[in-house]
Amino acid sequence: MPLKLKKVSKYINKKINNKKSYYFPKNELTSSPNFYFGLISGVRGSGKSVALLNILSIEKSNMLKNESMVYFISPTQDAKVQDFLERYPENTEYYDELNIKTFNEVIEKIDDRIQEWKQTKYIFDLLEKYLQDDKNVDESELNILIESGILDDGVDVKDIIKNFNQHHPPISCICIDDSLGSPLISSSNSKQGKEFTRFAIRNRHKYCHMFILTQHWRGISKNLRTNSNLVLLFPSKDRSILKSIFDEFSSLFGGKIDNYYEALDLLDNNPYSFLYMWYDDYKELRHNFDKRISFD
DSSP, X not given: OOXXXXXXXXXXXXXXXXXXXXXXXXXXXXXXXXXXXXXXXXXXXXSHHHHHHHHHHHTHHHHSSXXXXXXXXXXXXXXXXXXXXXXXXXXXXXXXXXXXXXXXXXXXXXXXXXXXXXXXXXXXXXXXXHHHOGGGSOHHHHHHHHHHTTTSTTOXXXXXXXXXXXXXXXOEEEEEOSOTTOHHHHOTTSHHHHHHHHHHTTGGGGTEEEEEEESOGGGSXXXXXXXXXXEEEOOOSOXXXXXXHHHHHGGGGTTOHHHHHHHHHHHHTSTTOOEEXXXXXSEEEEETTTEEOOOO
């Protein structure tokens, strides 16, 4: 029976703007400001790390400049990643193991950078009120300005404000590779897994992109898989394992398994290629980064 719609109300579900919202730049690949939570899956040597480094390079204006930081976590560091770290020493850090200690260390650094930004932004907002009319600030606020040093003689306030990004807190990115044995990503029911999952599904609230590289799709806990908004799928030896990906992203393929297998055929015939699946504010399927896939 054909679906029918009949208008019964003038009310619509519309977007509500928040004046206190931050304004993040749009990503180059998606033309969306939404943060990536990406899973990159494929056999060893398929090109997963190359694809990740390409994403970081494509998005370097957001991820690798100014106050942005990329944190690599992997027990194995190949030459490509090492070269990347050397090219961006001011915006990258490397950890050789994914465990609760290193994870909390990274999260603490992200939190510290966010709090430092918010404190600086608060001082600049007070300064703006003060410059408009010094009666706009009370004694405690004036003391904050004095203690910050921003009212000191010789301080170039214009230069300080010019070099400060007032639109949003610093952007972070966590990249995890070769860490499938870690309970943080493989066991969502463990204490460590719950802690990691809690952060991962709220990554946007920490202004943090996340990418997890894996050779085994099902080795990533389901809670993480279902909350990802980007999947790069490289060839796999066993297509039956990949059936679960169709179950989770079937709408990208029009709900038809034959469309999914037809898309997978593109990977078999093109070395180092992948399916790009974006499932967020809009849905999109591509072959590699540059070709959109559609089905008649």
